[in-house]
Amino acid sequence: MELKTKIKAEDGKQELTITREFDLPVELLFKAHAEPELIEQWMTNPYATAKMLKFEGRKHGGYIQESTDASGKIVFKANGTFHEFIPNRKIIRTFEMENAPIGVQLEFLQFEKITDQKSKLTTHVVYESLAVRDQLLKMPFAQGLSMAHDRMQEIMSKLK
């Protein structure tokens, strides 16, 4: 199945663009980014539970989020500040992962209505440097490899 999400990451540029069309009215798409309980729901995956420790959805507001694994260990913690928070149109925010040498990134989220029942989200992310962007792009790739490796080890240890 083809993925609906598109990533544009031109080489030599310290930025990338993520685009996605949703079968949702733009109001609901925005709401999913504006209410902490909803963000927690869609950011949670089988490996990590997301929690918003702080969320002030307004200009000059900020957020702190963390994800914990099944044992309760914090696997990811991040924070940022909102520079713009215009309902159903635009969010400008910073994003900084704690205890990771990747600096702060600037994110421009643009919400667009396509029809009454369809909308589009364009996220333009600018990184501190080209090296940081490339490192971040490779992260899920590396994680995928390490997860596959862990699974393999798990299976192999059962064979002993």
Place this chain on the structure above:
Amino acid sequence: MNLRRDVFQAIADPTRRAIVVLVASQAMTAGAIASNFDTARPTVSKHLQILTECKLLEQEQNGREVYYNLNPKKMKEIADFIEPFRKMWDDRYNKLETIMKNYKPKK
């Protein structure tokens, strides 16, 4: 010149991406490729040189002509690299879509 040329640099440029798309359908000579662009011939040659250096294109001698072929193995390398990142966002957004479709506004 630049010794650290990799496949990601190769696809950074829109003209080079267009060349890749062209050559994907059939092997072509430099002249045939250049005829598809308004860009000056030496510029196209430079792009071909970069694409060849990073092994995205392969040269094949056929009589007096050199044909350019796409190297599918290298193409796969690019796709595989960015795919987990894209998959991560696609999973999240699919979930967002499902949650919001079931969302009952509390008015």
